[in-house]
Amino acid sequence: MLGVPMKVDVVVMPKQSVLDPQGVAVRNALKDLGLDSVESVRVGKFLELEFKTLPDEAKLQEVCRDLLSNPVIEEYTIRIA
């Protein structure tokens, strides 16, 4: 494991039921720029985490829920790369 960092990607997106004004603004801008076939855009966060060793899964879920996302309006996905 030495010298090979573990990569974990976390994607945090607004929930489908939550209005995403930033996404709406981007959609309108894409339409104005000629991408007429765009239907919807949602904008979220992408976090690339690098670990020296594999982190504890439960701990990782905990920090995603408590620090990296707001569970009231956002949902997160963890991808171990």
Added chain:
Amino acid sequence: MLGVPMKVDVVVMPKQSVLDPQGVAVRNALKDLGLDSVESVRVGKFLELEFKTLPDEAKLQEVCRDLLSNPVIEEYTIRIA
């Protein structure tokens, strides 16, 4: 193609050579919360685009470069889902 929207994901990240203070803040917070093995964190944007029909590839590259990212400090990746 009717009723099946095309999904395109765009990931916009700060370039490796650019300082990412938000990432450093998240890394320090993760360490404080007990994830000691975290080495680095970078924070970027994740955009989920939905199209009615497959957009023109060149046009898509153009909007990613001109609208969705700042090529001076960021780089983008397009993933057709």
